[in-house]
Amino acid sequence: MLSTMQDVPLTVTRILSHGMTIHGKSQVTTWTGESEPQRRSFAEIGARAAQLAHALRDELGVTGDQRVATLMWNNAEHVEAYFAIPSMGAVLHTLNLRLAPEQLVWVVAHADDQVVIVNGSLLPLLAPLLPHLPSLRHVVVTGPGDRSVLDGAAPRVHEYEELLAGRPTAYDWPDLDERQAAAMCYTSGTTGDPKGVVYSHRSIYLHSMQVNMTESMGLTDKDTSLVVVPQFHVNAWGLPHATFMTGVNMLMPDRFLQPAPLAEMIESERPTHAAAVPTIWQGLLAEVTAHPRDLSSMARVTIGGAACPPSLMEAYDKLGVRLCHAWGMTETSPLGTMANPPAGLTAEEEWPYRVTQGRFPAGVEARLVGPGGEHLPWDGESAGELEVRGSWIAGAYYGGADGEDLRPEDKFSEDGWLKTGDVGVISDEGFLTLTDRAKDVIKSGGEWISSVELENAIMAHPDVAEAAVVAVPDDKWGERPLATVVLKEGATADYAALKAFLARSVAKWQLPERWTIIPAVPKTSVGKFDKKVIRRQYADGELDVTRL
Amino acid sequence: MLSTMQDVPLTVTRILSHGMTIHGKSQVTTWTGESEPQRRSFAEIGARAAQLAHALRDELGVTGDQRVATLMWNNAEHVEAYFAIPSMGAVLHTLNLRLAPEQLVWVVAHADDQVVIVNGSLLPLLAPLLPHLPSLRHVVVTGPGDRSVLDGAAPRVHEYEELLAGRPTAYDWPDLDERQAAAMCYTSGTTGDPKGVVYSHRSIYLHSMQVNMTESMGLTDKDTSLVVVPQFHVNAWGLPHATFMTGVNMLMPDRFLQPAPLAEMIESERPTHAAAVPTIWQGLLAEVTAHPRDLSSMARVTIGGAACPPSLMEAYDKLGVRLCHAWGMTETSPLGTMANPPAGLTAEEEWPYRVTQGRFPAGVEARLVGPGGEHLPWDGESAGELEVRGSWIAGAYYGGADGEDLRPEDKFSEDGWLKTGDVGVISDEGFLTLTDRAKDVIKSGGEWISSVELENAIMAHPDVAEAAVVAVPDDKWGERPLATVVLKEGATADYAALKAFLARSVAKWQLPERWTIIPAVPKTSVGKFDKKVIRRQYADGELDVTRL
Incomplete structure (x- = not known):
């Protein structure tokens, strides 16, 4: 019917x-x-x-x-x-x-x-x-x-x-x-x-409605949105479409993306909302710390593209500007989650929700897939690769004028869901916390070990300046973690001391057997750890690895 | 592509x-x-x-x-x-x-x-x-x-x-x-x-997104909505679906729709939003005037189903409860407009917007069609029948298990828009003001005369208790207005005096030539003027009509 x-x-x-x-x-x-x-x-x-x-x-x-x-x-x-x-x-x-x-x-x-x-x-x-x-x-x-x-x-x-x-x-x-x-x-x-x-047209229309829903960015014609995220980057997170749908005014920075002009346009045009990646907000914070400006009109900021350091959120809280985490990617239009805490909480109680990637809207279905392909519970502990489904989520890549659409196995499941390549956990309230990129996870004997967790635990040692953990092949377990550590100047910690320190906060089966001290962690052009390089150096025997 | x-x-x-x-x-x-x-x-x-x-x-x-x-x-x-x-x-x-x-x-x-x-x-x-x-x-x-x-x-x-x-x-x-x-x-x-x-499924889903958009009801899991509008009446204005989409708590009155239990449930459960027709809010106002209750949690109320008297909105403003007009019908799911004023206005400046039916969301296209079928400008003055188009708007009626869908000419245009049967004007900012039902408008020589405007102007005379104006056939003009007037006890105004009074506020060509004083205006079971009865009485020669 x-x-x-x-x-x-x-x-x-x-x-x-x-x-x-x-x-x-x-x-x-x-x-x-x-x-x-x-x-x-x-x-x-x-x-x-x-x-x-x-x-x-x-x-x-x-x-x-x-x-x-x-x-x-x-x-x-x-x-x-x-x-x-x-x-x-x-x-x-x-x-x-x-x-x-x-x-x-x-x-x-x-x-x-x-x-x-x-x-x-x-x-x-x-x-x-x-x-x-x-x-x-x-x-x-x-x-x-x-x-x-x-x-x-x-x-x-x-x-x-x-x-x-x-x-x-x-x-x-x-x-x-x-x-x-x-x-x-x-x-x-x-x-x-x-x-x-x-x-x-359908995906853009539906995504625009979601952006304007109160649970997401919640914009109306009473708002002015400072659109820093580039229009060449996932349609500026859908803002030009969403703003036309409800009459939100747009403030466009053109090529003036440096902290000083951004601070000037915020103070003079008084936007109520803004959207940009963390590095923009870090630069702006340094600017207004040196040259105070009134940013208080900008009550709400959507921050995404990379995880936002909690210290940055705290610093902006003090300026009356609330940074709200969102997660997404080019393939998700990009709105996948937003970290608006549930109702009725104090600022302190809201904090654990604000530092997550956030909650899925009805238009985005999510599931966690474990190392063996099994679907994992939403218990805040079971870590798996995030797969998503929805009307504004890609199901393929463009194959070119004469080609068929591309559906590479590592990006799309057999039943059509997008494999995000992100690994994390989901709480029983549906809040997502990402821990690793799937390619950085160590698949050890049917279990996953988070490289990021190991890195954070090692870097908590007072003698450690930086640490990067990568997966290396292992005959018995498939993969095992290799810990690469940069010591602070004059530090004296040895491998045994580092491993003992790590054992205090990490399960025994996750402890790396392979350790190496290196002068610096290789970085990509945007400053992220370049784990590809470390894996290649290990494979080529360029690293001096100690087993214990 | x-x-x-x-x-x-x-x-x-x-x-x-x-x-x-x-x-x-x-x-x-x-x-x-x-x-x-x-x-x-x-x-x-x-x-x-x-x-x-x-x-x-x-x-x-x-x-x-x-x-x-x-x-x-x-x-x-x-x-x-x-x-x-x-x-x-x-x-x-x-x-x-x-x-x-x-x-x-x-x-x-x-x-x-x-x-x-x-x-x-x-x-x-x-x-x-x-x-x-x-x-x-x-x-x-x-x-x-x-x-x-x-x-x-x-x-x-x-x-x-x-x-x-x-x-x-x-x-x-x-x-x-x-x-x-x-x-x-x-x-x-x-x-x-x-x-x-x-x-x-599609119309319900899209309508639910719109209800939760900030420009509409703007609900989230921080809200509790008191759903007084019955679930058998246009899906309770879409609230059960919209609330499940964003986690809004629902407060359901069951059969306890009388003012006293409504006041009690508002005071004890503290809903932040409510939805009901004006008569409910009139009854509740009388109740809390007699027996004070704290209604202040209910900051926002969606009111529709009939025009809301401005006095009622003012009375609730004083209680900290803001009534917001919405317009719709069974055929529009029902969200057609909502009267949220534009940004940056004082309370006084907002008022002229709040008493309109409101503004259309992107999902509802609107046009005004004049007496000759022409499309009228949105100038706040040109009155026409409202026609609407959209994904949650009916394009037909159900024809039964064995029948084809019904598309009666008086309800659907040739190009598939819904003829709402409502007559009104739209401002250049897209705010709709309804003045008449199409069947109550007088089509006189290719122009429309608003029966409601004539009635309000006649009722402004101090001797008049009630007045109803209906269209009656006229050889020269097609239709002309017939004014039926109920005088107050002891009043002495005659037809000439009434017509002269009316001429002060209405264009000459709109003035009725036919007048009759009657003991009472016939009413429907819900208390509205029953103009069908007056038209029949006139056709049957039951009214004592004076021409001047």
């Missing part, structure tokens, strides 16, 4: 037309580094999105579901692209300007991008790559920046404002299937080629 | 499994009229819903998408039925216990209900009808009430608790299409047969 409800698709077009009418007065404010920021109403954004769509179709010949790329900071023009491109039936491809040049070349070719809209300030990054980007028929430039670097570039170059000028401010948007592609984003994995995640 | 997102259906089953796990500790509290209310956790509700589904399938033989009716107050057992029936693939049919007996017989037959779950206290209503309800194979009774009235009833009678006892507390819920029927509700129109609205 079918319902008698109307069959109305959930589309980005609908979010646009709602935002530009019902919330037509809400604003996108873009920082310019000059005395006055640029201010543009949702109604203006909507009219300009229509002009952009006309230009893309009539002038640049974009048809069907062709891909249009952006290489842009967070600003009003990027928001216009966010709505024009999917609403006309094309697919928005946000290019991550932090990708290595060869990766940028690879993803533009793989997505078969026809057009790129680029901020003038990013032309020095794009121009040298253009000869290697044959799919790009047009380059559209917006905002300040020296255009001369494009001289002699093969594709036709256009000025964004000239392209829009004089075109109709309304567009007869096509009817779209809600499962059609709206936007895509490539993950920058450390191994292999980048993987394309393709969001649908 | 399709997206790479997972294809996960939006189902009531998912809301249930989320609520009973992540929010397993949230509670449904049902008032019993005794010293202690009944308290049941979401986890228990979920376990009992599984038991109910087993009983319905294994014991009562409910299969496929058969209809299971409820004739119940708001209570925990009714919530169990809300989740068990749709999740097993069957269809929940909530019977409106205020329907006339012949209408109840009609809707049970039309829906082909197989089973009815009934509160013991409602058996005196059901028992005499049973001989006329041949589709009902089983009657399941729950809660207090004399069972002897069922003696000799043809269908098999079961005790709810006995039926559940000992059955498995988990159920292997089937995979369902999100467009499948989940629940149905008949509208009790004043003319013709009741019309069946069939909600889908």
Whole structure:
């Protein structure tokens, strides 16, 4: 028996037309580094999105579901692209300007991008790559920046404002299937080629509703959200769409992501909400400690992308700014969990909930899978790999114009769930605590040993500066932990003392038999422990390992 | 190009499994009229819903998408039925216990209900009808009430608790299409047969997200919602589903809907939110004026079903309780608008927004259609019939087991929008103000005259007790207004004086030519002006009409 409800698709077009009418007065404010920021109403954004769509179709010949790329900071023009491109039936491809040049070349070719809209300030990054980007028929430039670097570039170059000028401010948007592609984003994995995640109109619409639910970010037209998280990073955590759905004002930093301008824009524009990764908040804290600024308007901050040090949350609590942990990834749109504590708790009682990754909304189903593939209980103790399912969760990667979608076994289960690659526990109240990346866990005789727990326990020793624990092959157990330790200057602890110290806080079967003292832990370009290097050094016999 | 997102259906089953796990500790509290209310956790509700589904399938033989009716107050057992029936693939049919007996017989037959779950206290209503309800194979009774009235009833009678006892507390819920029927509700129109609205899993899921969005009711597990609006009335405005989605505690009044017990349960259980029609809040206000009670926990109240007198909103403001207007109907699930004012206003500036019907969420598209079928601007002045479109809006009525869906021309536009039958204006900020029912508007020479505006203007005259204005046929203009006036005792105003008074506030072309003084305005059973009767009296020549 079918319902008698109307069959109305959930589309980005609908979010646009709602935002530009019902919330037509809400604003996108873009920082310019000059005395006055640029201010543009949702109604203006909507009219300009229509002009952009006309230009893309009539002038640049974009048809069907062709891909249009952006290489842009967070600003009003990027928001216009966010709505024009999917609403006309094309697919928005946000290019991550932090990708290595060869990766940028690879993803533009793989997505078969026809057009790129680029901020003038990013032309020095794009121009040298253009000869290697044959799919790009047009380059559209917006905002300040020296255009001369494009001289002699093969594709036709256009000025964004000239392209829009004089075109109709309304567009007869096509009817779209809600499962059609709206936007895509490539993950920058450390191994292999980048993987394309393709969001649908449906997934973006549902995710936007969730962002605005009171249990998540809970935003309305009474809010102004400072969107620091880049628009090329998982659609700026869905904020440009979510804000148009309920009329939330956006404050966009453009290229001014340094602590001083961020502090200045917060004090002068008084956003009520913000979203960014921990490093941004660490930099801002140092800035306002040195040069005090009033951040108190920003009552709520969504923090994700990496675990937030509790000390950072405490420091911001004192400034009247509450950091709220969220967990997600490119494959999860990204809202997977948010760490809003349950009701009726004191600040002290809330703390253990705030330092978790948070709780799943109804749209995200979760399960923990153990070393043997078994599903583990939510008891706060059983650690397994987190797998998730839901309407805004990827079930595959884009296979390219002529290829089939990719479903690598290490990323998707047989029944279609996403394997997150994160290992953790879930409490009986549904709060997730992540402990390791799956690839960093030591699989020892059918049990998992957390490398992070061992590292923290070793680093608690007063003589230890740093410690990294990695899995190494073991004939009997499959894998066993190898402890690599950096001692503080002048420290004298020996292996036996370290192991005895560790035995005080860790179960005996988890204690490493292999130890080595090294001068420094190898790091990645963003400062994380580079365990790949340690594993390779061990395999190549480069480490002086003591067994005990 | 399709997206790479997972294809996960939006189902009531998912809301249930989320609520009973992540929010397993949230509670449904049902008032019993005794010293202690009944308290049941979401986890228990979920376990009992599984038991109910087993009983319905294994014991009562409910299969496929058969209809299971409820004739119940708001209570925990009714919530169990809300989740068990749709999740097993069957269809929940909530019977409106205020329907006339012949209408109840009609809707049970039309829906082909197989089973009815009934509160013991409602058996005196059901028992005499049973001989006329041949589709009902089983009657399941729950809660207090004399069972002897069922003696000799043809269908098999079961005790709810006995039926559940000992059955498995988990159920292997089937995979369902999100467009499948989940629940149905008949509208009790004043003319013709009741019309069946069939909600889908998808419509209920999306509506639940909207209810929990901060711009709407904005509920979380920190809230307790007092659900006074009956579960047989548009799914209690979607609250049982919305609360399970985010863990909102529910306070259920069962049959204790009188002002005194409502005041008592608010003072002792301290709900933070409530939902009911204006008459409930009027009765409660009189009660707490006579017998003071602390209602201050209930900071937010959703009020709908009829326009709320501004005086009532002011009176509750003084008690620290904010009434927020919502508009909707059975055909709109029901959330159509909510009157949350825009940001940055003083209490005084908020007032003109609070007395509107409110603003549309992104999920509800709206348009105003004028007398000639033209679409009218949102200028706060152009009055037209409101038509709406969206995923939780009906596009047809149920045609019965063997019939096709019904799409009467006066209820659905050719392009599938719902004609609400309400006439009003929309401001440029998207706030809706309703003025008339479409059938009460006077269509005069291609323009519309608001009967409500004329009535209010006439009733402002000091000699007038009541006035009702109806459309009557007119050879030249199509329709013209007829003013029927009830004078106060001893008043002396004549027709000319009344017309002159009216001319001060109304455009000349809107002034009625036909006037009659009557002893009283005919009223419906719920106290509304019964304009059908006046139109018939006029047509039959029963009124003494003066033309001037």
